Amino acid sequence: MSETETKKELFEKIKALSFELGFVACGCAKSEELIDDELFYVTSKNAGFFAGMEYLSRNMEKRFNPGLLVPGAKSVLVFLAPFGRAAGQNGIDGKAVKSNAPLVSEFARGLDYHTVIRNKLYKILQLIAKETLKDSNAAGAKDIGRAFIDSAPVMERAWAVKAGLGFIGKNNFLISPEHGIKNFIGIIITKVELPYFSPAQIADKELLTDDNSSATSKCGTCSKCINACKNGALRCNGYAFDARRCTSYATIEAREDAEEIKNNSKKAAADDGLTNNEGPGIFNSKWIFGCDECMNACPWNRINKEGWPEFRINEKLLSKATVKWWQNLDEHEFKRFFGDTPLMRAGLKKIQSNISEKYKKR
Ligand code: B12
Ligand code: SF4
Numbered sequence: 001m002s003e004t005e006t007k008k009e010l011f012e013k014i015k016a017l018s019f020e021l022g023f024v025a026c027g028c029a030k031s032e033e034l035i036d037d038e039l040f041y042v043t044s045k046n047a048g049f050f051a052g053m054e055y056l057s058r059n060m061e062k063r064f065n066p067g068l069l070v071p072g073a074k075s076v077l078v079f080l081a082p083f084g085r086a087a088g089q090n091g092i093d094g095k096a097v098k099s100n101a102p103l104v105s106e107f108a109r110g111l112d113y114h115t116v117i118r119n120k121l122y123k124i125l126q127l128i129a130k131e132t133l134k135d136s137n138a139a140g141a142k143d144i145g146r147a148f149i150d151s152a153p154v155m156e157r158a159w160a161v162k163a164g165l166g167f168i169g170k171n172n173f174l175i176s177p178e179h180g181i182k183n184f185i186g187i188i189i190t191k192v193e194l195p196y197f198s199p200a201q202i203a204d205k206e207l208l209t210d211d212n213s214s215a216t217s218k219c220g221t222c223s224k225c226i227n228a229c230k231n232g233a234l235r236c237n238g239y240a241f242d243a244r245r246c247t248s249y250a251t252i253e254a255r256e257d258a259e260e261i262k263n264n265s266k267k268a269a270a271d272d273g274l275t276n277n278e279g280p281g282i283f284n285s286k287w288i289f290g291c292d293e294c295m296n297a298c299p300w301n302r303i304n305k306e307g308w309p310e311f312r313i314n315e316k317l318l319s320k321a322t323v324k325w326w327q328n329l330d331e332h333e334f335k336r337f338f339g340d341t342p343l344m345r346a347g348l349k350k351i352q353s354n355i356s357e358k359y360k361k362r
């Protein structure tokens with residue numbers, strides 16, 4: 001068998017296992033420095049768009065160079081894991097509106113995706129080790145590469161584009177022309193050489209260009225997500241995203257106090273020339289953890305695949321969890337219900353403080 005055929009065969013095995021594990025797409029890109037993305041990233045950072053997320057300014061060299069994270073890196077494998085409901089049904093949101101329940105973002109209505117996805121990526125690493133190392137054992141997986149999901153300086157969306165899995169929308173999401181928008185991105189950086197841009201993985205042949213950046217966006221003249229973001233966090237002038245004005249940032253990541261968050265977002269609005277802005281609705285919506293407005297507004301939802309059941313186990317509970325229920329919850333119960341879910345990132349106190357004044361009165 002030629003070297004090319006061997007690589008192709010290994011990639012097919014990886015793809016088959018990933019589908020068995022529930023991933024809906026698998027692509028591969030050559031491990032190399034991300035030059036265009038670095039430029040976009042640094043511009044966003046210098047504009048203040050990262051708000052208080054200091055970790056985004058750390059490890060800048062590693063972030064754009066996979067070889068610094070995995071010495072000898074040759075390939076970046078990218079996988080998509082669906083978390084939403086299929087075809088445009090917005091999960092609990094309809095029911096919650098009726099029951100007056102505050103909203104938790106769809107990505108956080110089940111088990112912690114870091115654990116769920118990382119465990120599956122390890123299985124794929126083990127397969128790669130078994131196929132490529134002579135003396136393969138459990139430890140072999142560590143020698144062959146590393147798995148990443150949302151917790152390391154890895155440009156996950158940019159790699160998904162490079163691996164041919166989709167394009168970046170105006171709401172900043174990686175959108176797959178085959179599998180829609182509600183997908184997590186899992187990454188494996190490996191020292192093993194694999195085929196890149198496997199045409200079988202790319203539904204839309206237009207994506208097979210050298211300039212495989214978000215310039216090949218398929219948003220066209222649509223601006224539904226920009227209109228859906230009442231805080232103005234998505235800037236019309238080309239794909240920019242300002243976390244200082246984002247409810248998702250404010251309700252999950254922000255460690256500043258509420259006044260500071262509001263002041264920073266007012267300043268961001270003023271930078272945009274909106275001097276009469278009364279301040280954003282950052283804490284003025286029904287969202288108490290995350291925000292899905294710009295995601296739900298997107299027409300690409302119509303082709304979403306059914307999310308993994310692990311990501312939906314708390315859906316029923318959350319659809320009935322009223323403002324009162326949240327206010328009466330104590331730390332012990334919070335841990336019992338949500339101990340192994342993404343809600344732990346913010347913690348109970350912050351979630352309770354995210355309930356907007358407007359919503360409390362309902
Ligand atoms: C920090 C972070 C956040 C921050 C900031 C989000 C942001 N838009 O930057 C906050 C807390 C607000 C956030 C919110 C959410 N997040 Co988040 N988040 C991240 C994290 C950890 C880093 C993202 C980052 O580096 N941002 C900085 C910007 C500049 O980089 P970027 O968005 O990756 O964009 C790069 C490329 O896409 C490309 N690019 C984009 N536009 C353009 C335009 C041009 C011209 C060019 C050349 C390149 C280019 O270059 C950029 C880098 O320079 C990633 C995980 C990871 N390690 O990548 C998850 C991640 C982006 N988040 C994710 C999710 C699911 C969410 C939420 C839906 C959760 C929620 N409902 O609350 C929201 C969505 C909000 C939104 N509209 O983006 C998923 C996205 C999956 C997808 N299909 O896109 C990720 C990839 C985690 C994962 N592994 O699944 N998130
Ligand atoms: S997550 Fe919400 S606040 Fe943030 S950009 Fe999207 S719609 Fe705007």
Ligand code: SF4
Nearest residue numbers: 169170219222225298
């Ligand atoms: S809502 Fe429209 S503009 Fe926004 S990402 Fe989706 S297709 Fe693109």
